[in-house]
Amino acid sequence: MGQQQGLGRVTQALTERLGAGRLITDPLARSTYECDGLANHKAVPGLVVLAESPDDIAVTVRECAREGVPFVARGSGTGLSGGALPHTDGVLIVTSRLREIVDIDVAAQRAVVQPGVINLQLTKAATPHGYYFAPDPSSQQVCSIGGNLAENSGGAHCLKYGFTVHHITGAQVVTPVGDVVDIGGKAPDPPGYDLLSMLVGSEGTLGVVTSITVKLTRLPQTVRCLLAGFPDTDSAGAATSAIIGSGCIPAAIEMMDTLAIEAAEAAVACNYPAGAGAVLVVELDGPAAQVEAQFAQVEAFCREHGAFELRVAADETERALIWRGRKSAFAAVGRISPDYLVQDGVIPRTALPEVLHAIAELGRERGVRVANVFHAGDGNLHPLVLFDGDVPGEEERAEEVSGAILDLCISHGGSITGEHGVGSDKAKYMPRMFSDADLDTMQMVRCAFDPDSISNPGKIFPTPRLCGERPGRHRGAHPLAQAGIAEVF
Amino acid sequence: MGQQQGLGRVTQALTERLGAGRLITDPLARSTYECDGLANHKAVPGLVVLAESPDDIAVTVRECAREGVPFVARGSGTGLSGGALPHTDGVLIVTSRLREIVDIDVAAQRAVVQPGVINLQLTKAATPHGYYFAPDPSSQQVCSIGGNLAENSGGAHCLKYGFTVHHITGAQVVTPVGDVVDIGGKAPDPPGYDLLSMLVGSEGTLGVVTSITVKLTRLPQTVRCLLAGFPDTDSAGAATSAIIGSGCIPAAIEMMDTLAIEAAEAAVACNYPAGAGAVLVVELDGPAAQVEAQFAQVEAFCREHGAFELRVAADETERALIWRGRKSAFAAVGRISPDYLVQDGVIPRTALPEVLHAIAELGRERGVRVANVFHAGDGNLHPLVLFDGDVPGEEERAEEVSGAILDLCISHGGSITGEHGVGSDKAKYMPRMFSDADLDTMQMVRCAFDPDSISNPGKIFPTPRLCGERPGRHRGAHPLAQAGIAEVF
Numbered sequence: 001m002g003q004q005q006g007l008g009r010v011t012q013a014l015t016e017r018l019g020a021g022r023l024i025t026d027p028l029a030r031s032t033y034e035c036d037g038l039a040n041h042k043a044v045p046g047l048v049v050l051a052e053s054p055d056d057i058a059v060t061v062r063e064c065a066r067e068g069v070p071f072v073a074r075g076s077g078t079g080l081s082g083g084a085l086p087h088t089d090g091v092l093i094v095t096s097r098l099r100e101i102v103d104i105d106v107a108a109q110r111a112v113v114q115p116g117v118i119n120l121q122l123t124k125a126a127t128p129h130g131y132y133f134a135p136d137p138s139s140q141q142v143c144s145i146g147g148n149l150a151e152n153s154g155g156a157h158c159l160k161y162g163f164t165v166h167h168i169t170g171a172q173v174v175t176p177v178g179d180v181v182d183i184g185g186k187a188p189d190p191p192g193y194d195l196l197s198m199l200v201g202s203e204g205t206l207g208v209v210t211s212i213t214v215k216l217t218r219l220p221q222t223v224r225c226l227l228a229g230f231p232d233t234d235s236a237g238a239a240t241s242a243i244i245g246s247g248c249i250p251a252a253i254e255m256m257d258t259l260a261i262e263a264a265e266a267a268v269a270c271n272y273p274a275g276a277g278a279v280l281v282v283e284l285d286g287p288a289a290q291v292e293a294q295f296a297q298v299e300a301f302c303r304e305h306g307a308f309e310l311r312v313a314a315d316e317t318e319r320a321l322i323w324r325g326r327k328s329a330f331a332a333v334g335r336i337s338p339d340y341l342v343q344d345g346v347i348p349r350t351a352l353p354e355v356l357h358a359i360a361e362l363g364r365e366r367g368v369r370v371a372n373v374f375h376a377g378d379g380n381l382h383p384l385v386l387f388d389g390d391v392p393g394e395e396e397r398a399e400e401v402s403g404a405i406l407d408l409c410i411s412h413g414g415s416i417t418g419e420h421g422v423g424s425d426k427a428k429y430m431p432r433m434f435s436d437a438d439l440d441t442m443q444m445v446r447c448a449f450d451p452d453s454i455s456n457p458g459k460i461f462p463t464p465r466l467c468g469e470r471p472g473r474h475r476g477a478h479p480l481a482q483a484g485i486a487e488v489f
Numbered sequence: 490m491g492q493q494q495g496l497g498r499v500t501q502a503l504t505e506r507l508g509a510g511r512l513i514t515d516p517l518a519r520s521t522y523e524c525d526g527l528a529n530h531k532a533v534p535g536l537v538v539l540a541e542s543p544d545d546i547a548v549t550v551r552e553c554a555r556e557g558v559p560f561v562a563r564g565s566g567t568g569l570s571g572g573a574l575p576h577t578d579g580v581l582i583v584t585s586r587l588r589e590i591v592d593i594d595v596a597a598q599r600a601v602v603q604p605g606v607i608n609l610q611l612t613k614a615a616t617p618h619g620y621y622f623a624p625d626p627s628s629q630q631v632c633s634i635g636g637n638l639a640e641n642s643g644g645a646h647c648l649k650y651g652f653t654v655h656h657i658t659g660a661q662v663v664t665p666v667g668d669v670v671d672i673g674g675k676a677p678d679p680p681g682y683d684l685l686s687m688l689v690g691s692e693g694t695l696g697v698v699t700s701i702t703v704k705l706t707r708l709p710q711t712v713r714c715l716l717a718g719f720p721d722t723d724s725a726g727a728a729t730s731a732i733i734g735s736g737c738i739p740a741a742i743e744m745m746d747t748l749a750i751e752a753a754e755a756a757v758a759c760n761y762p763a764g765a766g767a768v769l770v771v772e773l774d775g776p777a778a779q780v781e782a783q784f785a786q787v788e789a790f791c792r793e794h795g796a797f798e799l800r801v802a803a804d805e806t807e808r809a810l811i812w813r814g815r816k817s818a819f820a821a822v823g824r825i826s827p828d829y830l831v832q833d834g835v836i837p838r839t840a841l842p843e844v845l846h847a848i849a850e851l852g853r854e855r856g857v858r859v860a861n862v863f864h865a866g867d868g869n870l871h872p873l874v875l876f877d878g879d880v881p882g883e884e885e886r887a888e889e890v891s892g893a894i895l896d897l898c899i900s901h902g903g904s905i906t907g908e909h910g911v912g913s914d915k916a917k918y919m920p921r922m923f924s925d926a927d928l929d930t931m932q933m934v935r936c937a938f939d940p941d942s943i944s945n946p947g948k949i950f951p952t953p954r955l956c957g958e959r960p961g962r963h964r965g966a967h968p969l970a971q972a973g974i975a976e977v978f
Contacts, residue, residue: 107730107734107837107839108837108838108839130736152678163678165678165683181926181927181930185902186837186902187835187837187902187903187904188867189641189652189654189835189904189907190904190922191690191904191905191906191910191911191915191919191922191949192911192919192923192927192928192931192949193687193690193691193931193934193935194654194683194686194687194689194690195687195930195931195934197683197686197687198682198683198684198686198687200683201680201682201683202682218736219736221736241596245596247619247707247708247710286779287737287779287782287783288782289778289779289781289782290775290776290778290779290782292778293776293777293778293779294776346676346678347676348596348597348675348676349597350596350597378677379676413674413675413676414676415676415678415679415680416680417680418678421680422680422681426680430680430681433679433680434681437668437670438670438681439681441670441684441937441938442681442682442684444937445682445684445934445937446682447937448930448933448934448936448937460680460681
């Protein structure tokens with residue numbers, strides 16, 4: 001009730017300060033923003049602010065801070081973990097109108113962008129200078145760089161080029177108490193604590209970003225792409241290990257299994273090798289001399305490990321065709337199943353065969369089909385768990401399988417998320433990977449930034465920590481002191 | 490006095506628990522540890538513990554925490570910023586006996602090492618498997634990986650391969666309250682806040698590391714190295730910019746100016762091109778096909794920008810000869826000057842010519858000679874400021890020039906340290922780069938780990954912050970709220 005009254009006062013103050021044109025108060029219009037790419041978590045925001053300047057964001061956060069009203073930032077709303085799930089009694093700050101590329105500094109290989117700038121828009125702007133923005137989530141045509149920062153997004157090419165965190169050198173952020181601060185800048189690696197790496201991937205819990213300084217990457221001289229058909233995922237996995245083990249780092253190695261191939265065929269007729277139990281898409285980029293030499297090796301490794309068909313893209317059109325099947329795979333699953341869950345987990349690459357068999361076994365046991373599409377090079381799995389929501393019990397079984405897959409990832413030394421983030425979806429899984437003490441330590445850091453827990457509360461952490469507690473001096477009193485983590489002595 | 494009594498009790502407890510053989514209490518023997526590589530800051534530690542196991546470290550830290558006695562960790566003591574400067578009333582925890590390489594996991598491309606393992610020792614152990622540890626400070630024959638982690642060390646090859654932080658995926662740390670926790674592991678990029686990036690480079694202020702998981706890098710197929718003589722630093726700088734601007738990322742581009750060349754000649758007779766105003770050492774590594782193609786381009790860029798002599802190393806012996814001059818440069822300066830200060834600052838590469846001229850001008854104005862040896866590729870300067878300590882006023886003038894060089898770095902958008910760290914030496918310069926509020930924010934994070942400020946106190950931060958203060962809700966009360974940082978609205 002207190003928050004509702006606070007929200008009323010925030011709405012009134014923002015109407016005066018920003019003007020009604022930047023606010024959405026109508027319930028039907030607000031409901032457009034009830035979820036992000038994770039459509040099964042929904043909440044209609046109490047107020048939507050369409051920020052048109054960094055100042056709008058600062059003003060909004062300050063009003064929220066004054067009234068203790070929660071706020072959530074949203075870019076394009078393509079996130080897959082519910083990181084931009086709104087609060088019914090809170091404010092949703094939409095950054096889509098903040099689309100200015102402020103600076104492209106070719107000499108320093110940096111760009112400064114507003115948070116609503118679309119990922120691909122930056123690459124298009126940098127291309128005439130011979131550069132691009134390397135992180136490329138599959139949603140790159142619509143996702144925002146602010147969202148990429150919040151979720152530390154990956155993409156097909158992060159095997160070679162790293163995650164978003166490796167491409168951000170500075171950010172301006174409105175902290176949850178309404179201050180505007182700069183962290184980092186154009187230069188790499190400043191002294192003192194590395195707060196920037198912590199900000200990236202903090203999913204909006206440490207504030208709202210108003211400006212982002214990113215690295216630009218030189219466009220490669222050559223790109224070569226091949227599609228290889230294998231009898232099964234084991235042989236495709238063995239080829240992957242052989243390629244990486246040789247010291248070659250391809251720009252991408254993507255794998256799809258039979259069910260995923262079937263879905264892609266149904267949707268885009270990509271004409272992948274008939275009868276394949278798995279396909280690999282391998283892409284190399286870099287100086288022509290290097291790429292040619294390594295490409296021949298990659299072909300040899302594929303054949304050696306059982307590839308029965310190899311197709312090398314002769315030009316950009318053929319390359320696009322190869323990628324079309326892979327990139328359509330998520331949506332394509334809708335062609336073969338009424339509903340599905342997209343999972344995102346990580347395992348050491350060497351555990352691929354074992355984990356894929358265990359996933360198949362899980363599916364058989366529970367009578368649930370699982371399609372696998374994944375970044376094989378870095379062990380980032382995206383199992384698609386199929387179900388029919390109209391059949392009683394199927395959704396629950398699918399969710400059980402999906403959760404069990406995460407347990408498999410953890411027990412093999414991996415992680416509950418590779419690139420989609422924790423958000424509202426996976427907060428409940430965090431205790432499977434971290435002890436209470438680990439999570440408490442992270443939240444102590446959060447308290448330093450957001451003492452009133454109003455900045456995207458309910459995300460990442462399953463149980464909010466009360467701020468203001470001082471860690472004790474002695475063993476056992478400190479939040480880190482739990483046998484569960486690593487009490488090895 | 491309280492700390493002295495506390496130290497007495499800590500000494501007694503540790504004598505009982507660890508045995509006298511692991512402690513150094515004799516004043517003369519303790520004085521061996523009075524400084525690290527920064528020889529002009531000295532303090533004899535109150536007690537030295539030669540830890541022989543991770544457990545020894547945990548026990549020591551817990552005794553210190555119980556008594557509120559400060560402790561400092563020390564690896565090989567090669568640090569150049571006084572990060573391992575002891576406390577007279579505190580304990581120095583030496584990790585040199587912790588030299589076990591616990592695991593080399595070739596399939597996962599990871600190694601697990603104890604903190605006292607010597608940087609080059611790991612590379613030697615990994616080489617038979619076709620791998621090495623990429624960070625290579627000039628001190629790599631003696632420096633410890635624990636020290637590399639604490640200072641986030643760089644090296645000649647970090648232009649291409651990144652800093653230590655880019656090669657560490659996990660650490661076990663004894664926190665300042667004595668708990669043992671694991672952060673990260675063999676897998677990259679776990680969910681939640683990135684505490685590992687913050688731990689790396691925190692210079693021992695967040696605890697003592699007992700185990701480190703690092704990435705192993707595949708040995709390159711080919712390494713090519715050349716030495717180019719230029720008329721002056723401007724032309725060598727222009728060649729550097731042309732090489733980087735072409736999209737080629739050499740493993741290293743090192744520059745030395747006339748005075749540095751003169752010193753190296755005096756010391757090791759490296760026979761660098763006669764009459765050169767500057768030399769570049771450029772090294773390329775990677776697949777042979779790529780290296781050959783790019784090497785030809787590098788040669789062309791050097792000639793185009795005025796190189797009057799190019800020497801390409803025909804074999805490992807000639808390559809070693811080229812590097813000998815560069816690697817001896819710091820020590821060699823002792824041949825041409827009784828005393829010198831080693832500075833470490835960073836500027837954007839594009840500002841090289843301007844800053845080098847300004848440094849020369851500074852030297853002329855104050856009558857101080859400055860030799861320049863630096864990582865040209867990433868703008869990491871190491872000016873060597875020469876003086877004679879026996880001439881009254883010379884040391885003070887040298888320190889003024891050295892400090893003024895850091896101001897130049899800051900005003901050109903750079904940093905007060907590239908790879909040597911802040912330590913005790915540069916804590917006083919931190920306010921030139923960060924506002925009080927910035928430093929306060931970092932210290933709030935520190936308080937979460939070290940509420941009693943006993944973990945390497947006096948390093949990094951010029952003014953200790955009292956822990957336990959809660960940031961206020963409203964603007965102005967929050968430590969981040971200072972116009973100085975980035976109050977742009």
